[in-house]
Structure formats: C-alpha cells, structure tokens
Amino acid sequence: MAAYEPSFSQEVFGNVDFGEEIKMCMQCGVCAGSCPLRDHMDYPPRQxxxxIRAGKREEVLSxxxxxxxxxxxxxxxxxxxxxxxxxxxxxxxHYALKQGYVPRKDTANFGREFWNQVYKLGRIDEKDLPRRVFFADGLVNGIKSTLNFMDVGIKLFLHGRMKLLPEKKIKGIQSLRKMIDKAEKMGKGGAAA
Ligand code: SF4
Ligand code: SF4
Incomplete structure (x- = not known):
C-alpha cells in the first residue's frame, strides 16, 4: 500500500466537488469539535x-x-x-464510490437506515434508527451496542430529542419524497426536469 501519494491533493482539487475549498482550511478544528458524529468518525473533517494535504489517499478514500x-x-x-x-x-x-471504495458494512447499514427513515417520515426517529442499526448483526451485538450508547440515549431523552412514542411523518412528506426521488435520479445521471 502506498503510504504517501504527493499528487493526491491535486487529484482532490481537480476531481472532487468543492475539493479546492480545502486550500482555505487553517486547521483550527472548529468543524471537528462541533460535528455531532465526531466520536463515530475514524477521522473528523479537520483531520x-x-x-489530503499529507497525500494519504488510502486513509481518506476508505x-x-x-x-x-x-x-x-x-x-x-x-x-x-x-x-x-x-x-x-x-x-x-462520491469520489470514493466512483473509485470503487465500498463503505464498511456498519457505515453502509447506518446510511441505508438513515435514508429509509428520512424517506418514510421526513425526519429521524432517534430511538428506531439505532435499534435497526444495532440489531442488524444479531441480538447479542444489538444488546452490546445498546449498552455502549446508553449514555447518549439518556441525554437525547432528557433533551427531548428521543421520544418514547414512534415519530410521526412530517407535513408535506409527499413533496419531500418527490424531491428525494428527483435528487436520486439526478445522482444516477438522469436529466433534471
Ligand atoms: S479546520 Fe474545519 S473549521 Fe477550521 S478552517 Fe478548516 S474546515 Fe474550517
Ligand atoms: S455531520 Fe457532516 S455536516 Fe454535520 S458537522 Fe459533521 S461533517 Fe459537518
């Protein structure tokens, strides 16, 4: 495995949507500090x-x-x-997918369930999403993950972000679904109407 590919930053600037914006980054870390998913990311945005600047192509794209x-x-x-x-x-x-990188199974599961919930409800059910992701690999793994994230669940509940009853669909869900369908078609290379 090539540990260092000096041309990788040029590859990103030239091929990745918004890739050139990275040139302006001053590595302050505010993005990483404020990202709600930082604890689940192997490398937060700043890193x-x-x-990319260090030419670590494999680490970034995988x-x-x-x-x-x-x-x-x-x-x-x-x-x-x-x-x-x-x-x-x-x-x-998008660039990583085009280059043939496949998301890790747990990441792919999370993305699929997240997408399904947005399409179904127009919002995330903070109780149902982790349940589906955690138990996708069986009961034992589900219980282990639930215990690992218990403190996060309690905080979400205390802040009113996680409700005991199932979340309802948002108003205008049909319009949202039309937008998502259209975006999906455009993403697959279909023509925008
Ligand atoms: S580290 Fe993040 S917040 Fe700071 S300049 Fe770079 S992109 Fe912006
Ligand atoms: S989840 Fe994405 S959009 Fe939100 S703070 Fe993290 S990197 Fe930014």
Whole structure:
C-alpha cells in the first residue's frame, strides 16, 4: 500500500466537488469539535483535510467519516473560513464510490437506515434508527451496542430529542419524497426536469 501519494491533493482539487475549498482550511478544528458524529468518525473533517494535504489517499478514500456525514450543516455554519465542509465531505464520498471504495458494512447499514427513515417520515426517529442499526448483526451485538450508547440515549431523552412514542411523518412528506426521488435520479445521471 502506498503510504504517501504527493499528487493526491491535486487529484482532490481537480476531481472532487468543492475539493479546492480545502486550500482555505487553517486547521483550527472548529468543524471537528462541533460535528455531532465526531466520536463515530475514524477521522473528523479537520483531520481528513490534513490527510489530503499529507497525500494519504488510502486513509481518506476508505475513511468511514466521509460516508457518515449526515448533512447537519453545523460545520458549515461554524467554519471561520466559510469552507463548505459538508459539501467537501459529500464530494469525497462520491469520489470514493466512483473509485470503487465500498463503505464498511456498519457505515453502509447506518446510511441505508438513515435514508429509509428520512424517506418514510421526513425526519429521524432517534430511538428506531439505532435499534435497526444495532440489531442488524444479531441480538447479542444489538444488546452490546445498546449498552455502549446508553449514555447518549439518556441525554437525547432528557433533551427531548428521543421520544418514547414512534415519530410521526412530517407535513408535506409527499413533496419531500418527490424531491428525494428527483435528487436520486439526478445522482444516477438522469436529466433534471
Ligand atoms: S473549521 Fe474550517 S478552517 Fe477550521 S479546520 Fe474545519 S474546515 Fe478548516
Ligand atoms: S455536516 Fe457532516 S461533517 Fe459537518 S458537522 Fe454535520 S455531520 Fe459533521
């Protein structure tokens, strides 16, 4: 495995959507500090950008972080250099897929369940999503993961983010689904109407 590919940053600048924006990054770490998924990412956004500069192609393109980004926009709002961090992360994910990198099974499961819930409800059910992801690999793994994340669940519950009853669909779910369908078609190379 090539540990260092000096041309990788040029590859990113030239081929990844919003890739050139990384040039403005001053490595302050605000994006990483504010990302709600940082504890689940192998490399948070700041480190991904640093690895690109360091020519670590394999680490970046096989990273779970670029696949985990949920488009919450927190990093975009907070970056002092106005770098569209989220767009860069998505750009890297698309590029990695094009290059034949397959998301890890747990990351792929999470992405699929996240997508299914947004399509079904228009929002995330913070109780149902982890249940589906944790128990995808069987009862024992499900119980272990649930115990590992118990403290997060309690915090979500205390802050009113996790409800005991199932979440309901948002108003206008049909319009949202139409938008998602259209975006999916465009992503597969279909023509926008
Ligand atoms: S917040 Fe912006 S400038 Fe700071 S490390 Fe993240 S991308 Fe770079
Ligand atoms: S948009 Fe993605 S990278 Fe940025 S804070 Fe949210 S999850 Fe993290």
């Amino acid at each position: 991904i950008f640093s690895l 990273s779970n972080a670029i696949m985990l980004c949920t488009s919450c926009y927190t990093c975009v709002v907070k970056c002092p250099r106005n770098i569209p961090v989220m767009d860069v992360m998505h750009g890297l994910a």
